[in-house]
Amino acid sequence: NAGVTQTPKFQVLKTGQSMTLQCAQDMNHEYMSWYRQDPGMGLRLIHYSVGAGITDQGEVPNGYNVSRSTTEDFPLRLLSAAPSQTSVYFCASSYAPGAPYEQYFGPGTRLTVT
C-alpha cells in the first residue's frame, strides 16, 4: 500500500512550457485534490475531484487543468508555465467527499519556473 504518490519530485521549466504533474493513490479513495504551498502562505486548494469524471475548481485554479479518468489518478496540467507557478505542489486524497475523513498527502513536487 503506497498511499499517495507524486512524480516528479523536482522539475524546472522555462516560461511558456507545459507539463503534467502526476498523482496516484492506491487506497480506492473517491476524493482527490491538488494544493500549492508557497512560503508564508500555507496550502491553497487548486482543483479537486469527488470521483472519476468529476472535477471542480478550488481557490487558485487559474493556469491549471485537471481531469480524472480513473479513481486512482488525478494529474495536474500546466498549459503554459509562468514564474508565479513556482511552488511546491501537493496531491491529497480522502475516502469520500463531503465528510470529514482524513486527507492523505503525497510527498510533493517542487516546481521552479524560470
Next chain:
Amino acid sequence: AQSVTQPDIHITVSEGASLELRCNYSYGATPYLFWYVQSPGQGLQLLLKYFSGDTLVQGIKGFEAEFKRSQSSFNLRKPSVHWSDAAEYFCAVGIYSQGGSEKLVFGKGTKLTVNP
C-alpha cells in the same frame, strides 16, 4: 469567509520543555479542525482532528489539542518536546457540503525549532 490564523510564525523551545502552538479560526458553522505536521522536504501528516464530542483530543506523537468554541481556538500542546518534533505545523478547518464539495483551509504555519 473562512480563515485560520496561526499567530506565531516561528517558535523556538528547548528539548524537554512544554509546547503550545496557537490556532484561531473563523467559520460560521460547526468547525472540523485538524493539525498537520510537515517535516522538511516531506508531505503533511495528520496529528489529530476534532469533529465533535470531547473538546480535548489526543493525537499521535504525544500531541493533544483543545477546542474552545468561545475563543474560536484549537491550540496544540505537548508536555515535553523532543528534538524530532522540529517541523512546521499547520492548523486547518475542514469545510464540507452535502453536494460533495470539500476543502481544507490552512493557516500559514508555525515553524518549530528545538534547541538541545
